Amino acid sequence: MFHNLQDMQHTASLVTKVFIQRDYSEGTVCRFQTKFPAELDNRIERALLEQTVKTLNSYYVEAEKVGGQSYLEGCLACATAYIVFLCMETRYEKVLKKISGYIQEQNEKIYAPRGLLLTDPIERGMRVLEISVFEDRGSSGSSPSSSMSSCSTAR
Amino acid sequence: MLCCCSFFIICFYFTSCPFLAQQLTPIIPVLGGALFLFVLGTLLRTSFSDPGVLPRATPDEAADLERQIDVANGTKGYRPPPRTKEVVINGQTVKLKYCFTCKIFRPPRASHCSLCDNCVERFDHHCPWVGNCVGRRNYRFFYMFILSLSFLTIFIFAFVITHIILSSYQKGFLTALKESPASVLEVVVCFFSVWSIVGLSGFHTYLISSNQTTNEDIKGSWSSKRGKDNYNPYSSGNIFTNCCVALCGPLPPSLIDRRGFIEADAPQMAPPTNGITMYGATQSQQSHMAATTPLLQQHSSEPVIITSSPENGTSLPARASLTLGGPCSSLPLGQPTPPTSTPSLSCHEATDMLPIHGHALNHTHPLQEQAALHHYLTPEEVPSPPGMLHCGSPLGHSHTVQTSFYNPASQDSLHEDSVRGLVKLSSV
Numbered sequence: 351m352f353h354n355l356q357d358m359q360h361t362a363s364l365v366t367k368v369f370i371q372r373d374y375s376e377g378t379v380c381r382f383q384t385k386f387p388a389e390l391d392n393r394i395e396r397a398l399l400e401q402t403v404k405t406l407n408s409y410y411v412e413a414e415k416v417g418g419q420s421y422l423e424g425c426l427a428c429a430t431a432y433i434v435f436l437c438m439e440t441r442y443e444k445v446l447k448k449i450s451g452y453i454q455e456q457n458e459k460i461y462a463p464r465g466l467l468l469t470d471p472i473e474r475g476m477r478v479l480e481i482s483v484f485e486d487r488g489s490s491g492s493s494p495s496s497s498m499s500s501c502s503t504a505r
Numbered sequence: 506m507l508c509c510c511s512f513f514i515i516c517f518y519f520t521s522c523p524f525l526a527q528q529l530t531p532i533i534p535v536l537g538g539a540l541f542l543f544v545l546g547t548l549l550r551t552s553f554s555d556p557g558v559l560p561r562a563t564p565d566e567a568a569d570l571e572r573q574i575d576v577a578n579g580t581k582g583y584r585p586p587p588r589t590k591e592v593v594i595n596g597q598t599v600k601l602k603y604c605f606t607c608k609i610f611r612p613p614r615a616s617h618c619s620l621c622d623n624c625v626e627r628f629d630h631h632c633p634w635v636g637n638c639v640g641r642r643n644y645r646f647f648y649m650f651i652l653s654l655s656f657l658t659i660f661i662f663a664f665v666i667t668h669i670i671l672s673s674y675q676k677g678f679l680t681a682l683k684e685s686p687a688s689v690l691e692v693v694v695c696f697f698s699v700w701s702i703v704g705l706s707g708f709h710t711y712l713i714s715s716n717q718t719t720n721e722d723i724k725g726s727w728s729s730k731r732g733k734d735n736y737n738p739y740s741s742g743n744i745f746t747n748c749c750v751a752l753c754g755p756l757p758p759s760l761i762d763r764r765g766f767i768e769a770d771a772p773q774m775a776p777p778t779n780g781i782t783m784y785g786a787t788q789s790q791q792s793h794m795a796a797t798t799p800l801l802q803q804h805s806s807e808p809v810i811i812t813s814s815p816e817n818g819t820s821l822p823a824r825a826s827l828t829l830g831g832p833c834s835s836l837p838l839g840q841p842t843p844p845t846s847t848p849s850l851s852c853h854e855a856t857d858m859l860p861i862h863g864h865a866l867n868h869t870h871p872l873q874e875q876a877a878l879h880h881y882l883t884p885e886e887v888p889s890p891p892g893m894l895h896c897g898s899p900l901g902h903s904h905t906v907q908t909s910f911y912n913p914a915s916q917d918s919l920h921e922d923s924v925r926g927l928v929k930l931s932s933v
Contacts, residue, residue, distance in 0.1 A: 367565050371610075374592045374601065377739055378613050378627065416754045424753030428649070431546055442755050475560035475760045477609055 362465065362484040370403065370479040380410040382471070382479050393483065394464050402456050402468070403479065406449060413445035446472055506548065506634045510654075513694065514541045517661050520687040521668040528671055533664060540657045547650035548635065555759040556640030557626035559607060559615060567608035574603075595738035614739070616720055629712075630719040639719075642759065645752045648709055655699070655706045662695035716740040716747040 368390055373383040384403050386396045423441060427434050439447075453470050461468055461481075469480040514537070522534040562570070574588055588603035590610050601610045604617050607624045611617070616628035618638045627641035639647045665688050672681030682689055712722060716739050721727060727737035741747055 367569070369566055369569050372612065374599075374613050375594060377594050414755055414757070416750050420755045421749060421753045423755070424645075427756075428753075431543075432550065440756055440758070442757050446758065472760070474563065474566070477559070477562060478566055480566070 365483045365485055368481040368483060370481065372477060379414050380471075380476055381407050387481075389483065390466070390481065393466060394461070398460055402460070405452065406471075406479070409445055409449045409452065413442045413449075507545070510541070510544060510548075510657075513661070513691070514538075514657075516687050516691055517665065520685045520691070521665050524668050524672065524685075525664055529667075537657070537660060537664070540653060540660060544650060544653045544657050547646050547653060551632075551635045551639070551643050551646040551650050552637050554637075554643040554646060555761060556628075556638040556644075557642040557757070558621070558638075558640075558759075558761050559609065559612070559624040559626060560761050561606075562608040570603075570608065570610070597736065597738040599738070614718060614721070627718060628720050642756060645756075648706075648713065648752065651702060651706045651709060655703045658695055658698045658702055661691065662699055665691045665695065713751045714744040714747050716751065 366389060368387045370382050370385075370387065373381045375381075382403050384400050384407075386399060390399065420441060450470055450472070453468050457468050465484040467482040467484065469482065471477070471479050474480055517537065518534060522537070525533045588610075590601040590603075592599055592601055592613070594613060599613050601613065603610050604624050606617060606622065609624065611624055612626060614627045615624050617624045618628065618631050620631045621638050623638075625638045625640035627644070629639040629644055629647075631638045632647065635647065635650070637643070668685070669678075669681055669688055669692070672684065675681075676684070709719075712719060715737065717727060717737060721737075725731060727735060727740075729735055741750070
């Protein structure tokens, strides 16, 4: 991590971080605001970011969906005294993995070329969707967000 | 709690069970044993799970929020009045409060626990019996615990009475009592426990069916007394659905890293990281290896517990793998809701096999006040703050009164805010 950070610092300097906060208008379910942050006006097209956020929101809805499968999982877990979770992942965890993959893919395809980096919200305690803004140098050294975790702060 | 239950069940086994097994059926002790094991399991699970702690904001996030708030308020320099944000959920206006300790706007239904010094999602209450907050992630275990404990208490009560009655048919009432004095004790204890525990179970059943938390119920947040249009925006309206959601809904993974190792305090240049790199068991290996890890003080408090201060009196063992430099003593707790600087809960996964604290503490739940069992003790199980470097004093939170046992001034100024309990800045 540390080496990555050094690389990042060498190849691209962090300008600022933009935080997309949680949208609680639908309750406690995990959802991020689709309002476009002003700081990113000339860095990325609105539609792209909106699309990313909407997709993420739909993933979270899927993870937290209360339905047949989650009930089954819950009852099975209870019946086995939760030992079953030693062998299998919960649905939530599976979706989180998908999200992680999605963010990585988005970073590689869309954000890194624009000098931006998304950080997986899980690494920020699901409070914010952090977008690190780097100096606009085209393809500044980008790494998949999940492995970057929280080391992109430059002080 | 654990000791009480164990002692009790052992009494039951030695006194009544042999008799009952002979007279009635040997299934009785078996059933009793199974029920006891279930109670134990749920207790451990409740105690050692992360209730849904919200990690503290990273310094960048905090700064960003402050900036936004300053812009909104137009004030700078001095601390503005408590910050709130309003949001409309399902037609109800809900106020989101800003937590000065965690530097976040708390999600709806979250609350900051002064004992654990963390914001907890869907905060129900802090249970001293269990030694942990009850929140989103462990509410179902807590409920199953009290439910199964109710059954167990009723079970023991019923069978001890049966034992006495059957004995008295054979030998006479007084002789029967003299022969097993423990039974008398059991009956008395059970009698009082039944009322309190069954009452508590009933209360929580009501809460679950109306999708409220203890916190909300006590404050009367959704009570119709507040206004005609006041209703619970989180309830689906259907009792069955509410129950299913609370008990069988998806279990979100933990947002904190409780298995990372505490690293030595980094020199100034280390970029502060927040406390979360992992979620769920699936990433645990990665984040261990990664070692960027934000160590949660939550984590660091574990070892401290072992070296708990004399005032504390608890002997919460902690992971042997974590070492500490001298414990920070916890606050001498003499008040009902002692604010402490403890950064964390004794929350470990049940699989960690940590021994549990076994002292009896009072449940601060209002319903419990009548229970004879509960003499009030200070919540000493609150783990003392980590003896490791960052024992930041929790400031700002309205409940928290912190007499610092550790000197925040000695800490890295970068770390100061974030380190206060949950998040420990570590070197990358």
